[in-house]
Amino acid sequence: MGLDITWAVDWVRRSADVIAEHRVELIRLDRDIGDGDHGENLDRGFTAVVPKLDDLAAGSTPGDVLKLVAMTLISTVGGAAGPLYGTAYLKAAAAAGSESSLDGEAVARILAAARDGIVARGKAESGDKTMIDAWTPAVDAAAAAAASGADATAVLAAAADAAEAGAVATEPLVARKGRASYLGERSVGHRDPGAQSTALLLRAAADAASESTGA
Amino acid sequence: MPEVGDSSRVGLVFVSHSSKIAEGLVDLAAQMAPTVALVAAGGTDDGRIGTSFDRVTAAIVEADSGAGAVVLCDLGSAILTTETALDFLDDEQRARVVIADAPLVEGGVAAAVAAEAGDALDAVVAAARSANATSGDGGGPDAAGGPGDAGAPASAAQPEAAATTATTGGYSRRETITNHDGLHARPAAEFVKLASTFGQRVTVNGIDARSLLAIMSLGLTKGASVEIASEDPEGVAAVDALADLVQSGFGEH
Numbered sequence: 276m277g278l279d280i281t282w283a284v285d286w287v288r289r290s291a292d293v294i295a296e297h298r299v300e301l302i303r304l305d306r307d308i309g310d311g312d313h314g315e316n317l318d319r320g321f322t323a324v325v326p327k328l329d330d331l332a333a334g335s336t337p338g339d340v341l342k343l344v345a346m347t348l349i350s351t352v353g354g355a356a357g358p359l360y361g362t363a364y365l366k367a368a369a370a371a372g373s374e375s376s377l378d379g380e381a382v383a384r385i386l387a388a389a390r391d392g393i394v395a396r397g398k399a400e401s402g403d404k405t406m407i408d409a410w411t412p413a414v415d416a417a418a419a420a421a422a423s424g425a426d427a428t429a430v431l432a433a434a435a436d437a438a439e440a441g442a443v444a445t446e447p448l449v450a451r452k453g454r455a456s457y458l459g460e461r462s463v464g465h466r467d468p469g470a471q472s473t474a475l476l477l478r479a480a481a482d483a484a485s486e487s488t489g490a
Numbered sequence: 491m492p493e494v495g496d497s498s499r500v501g502l503v504f505v506s507h508s509s510k511i512a513e514g515l516v517d518l519a520a521q522m523a524p525t526v527a528l529v530a531a532g533g534t535d536d537g538r539i540g541t542s543f544d545r546v547t548a549a550i551v552e553a554d555s556g557a558g559a560v561v562l563c564d565l566g567s568a569i570l571t572t573e574t575a576l577d578f579l580d581d582e583q584r585a586r587v588v589i590a591d592a593p594l595v596e597g598g599v600a601a602a603v604a605a606e607a608g609d610a611l612d613a614v615v616a617a618a619r620s621a622n623a624t625s626g627d628g629g630g631p632d633a634a635g636g637p638g639d640a641g642a643p644a645s646a647a648q649p650e651a652a653a654t655t656a657t658t659g660g661y662s663r664r665e666t667i668t669n670h671d672g673l674h675a676r677p678a679a680e681f682v683k684l685a686s687t688f689g690q691r692v693t694v695n696g697i698d699a700r701s702l703l704a705i706m707s708l709g710l711t712k713g714a715s716v717e718i719a720s721e722d723p724e725g726v727a728a729v730d731a732l733a734d735l736v737q738s739g740f741g742e743h
């Protein structure tokens with residue numbers, strides 16, 4: 276069973292909730308190795324998206340929702356997360372196209388497009404201790420699940436599991452991108468806040484999917 | 491006198507996490523580039539530390555009046571925000587907006603002076619990038635000069651006996667810096683602007699007379715001796731004009 280507009284809207288609401296709930300934790304992670312604004316900025320961005328959901332035209336698609344998130348994050352999030360997540364949602368929206376229902380393969384393709392957008396924008400590679408270290412395992416797990424015939428809900432669950440593991444695995448890494456790279460070896464032992472927020476957002480996507488499909 | 495934002499001039503956008511840094515840099519650069527569109531895009535929409543997609547987009551549109559715009563950025567996410575803003579411009583405008591990989595302050599000032607001199611987009615970008623060479627170790631005169639600036643040690647090594655020398659295919663004059671604070675930013679910019687009005691290549695102690703940062707990096711103080719030279723047979727008027735400007739003390743006696 277595919278994921279439709281109801282899932283997309285629910286994902287955004289859940290994203291806003293989970294980011295608000297983990298705002299302080301993300302701020303703390305970012306303060307350890309960055310400038311401390313990640314939780315604040317993402318919370319502002321997602322909080323700004325929620326009221327706009329009510330203005331979506333009838334017949335809107337998941338792609339329309341992703342685009343709405345992209346534009347709102349780009350214009351309201353003042354830190355690096357704005358352009359990075361904004362680009363991710365924008366590329367995801369393009370990959371979703373005008374389809375009204377997304378199956379497992381479509382979800383895997385959308386996640387890959389989002390990750391590719393972040394790489395193109397931020398030029399980070401795996402192992403640089405960035406959100407890519409959560410995204411790439413998620414994309415790989417989603418592709419493997421979709422290839423084995425999993426439905427959209429199972430694909431998102433696999434992606435969320437892999438993103439969480441990826442976020443934890445950033446802890447021993449030395450940061451090579453972003454503000455944390457100024458700390459060099461001192462960044463070791465801290466989890467990357469962008470990888471952590473990625474894990475939270477993908478878990479919200481998976482939760483919204485299992486809710487909407489009753490899985 | 492051209493208006494500020496003259497459409498024949500390249501405009502500049504300064505993107506900083508801090509509105510004070512961006513606005514301060516506009517003030518600084520405006521001293522040397524009064525007719526260039528210099529636009530600050532600092533801080534977030536609600537005045538916090540950060541960068542704003544909307545502010546950067548609006549600044550680019552304001553700075554580019556047809557001749558293009560060069561954007562200088564501070565820390566990482568300023569570049570990410572600017573790149574995102576460029577993605578949303580129409581193709582025609584995007585083609586004439588360039589993010590210069592250069593230090594914000596030094597690159598910004600050098601770019602402003604080049605834009606004021608009427609340089610085209612690629613030359614303004616090159617001027618900004620010339621700041622990369624002056625900020626590191628081992629940045630000798632050649633390194634400081636930037637692209638197209640294969641320093642001319644030959645002229646610096648010419649005999650000093652006469653104040654005016656006309657050697658084979660070359661002409662030079664030696665002057666002493668007389669203004670109190672030496673060749674600091676404002677007179678250096680005035681010098682570079684005058685040099686830019688001539689087509690011939692002129693050097694100052696072997697350094698390209700059109701490279702603001704290279705000239706400032708010479709650290710010429712009051713009493714310093716400068717040799718202004720051109721190997722171009724047509725360069726006599728340029729050398730004389732520049733030497734006269736130095737002799738005048740830039741109005742700072």
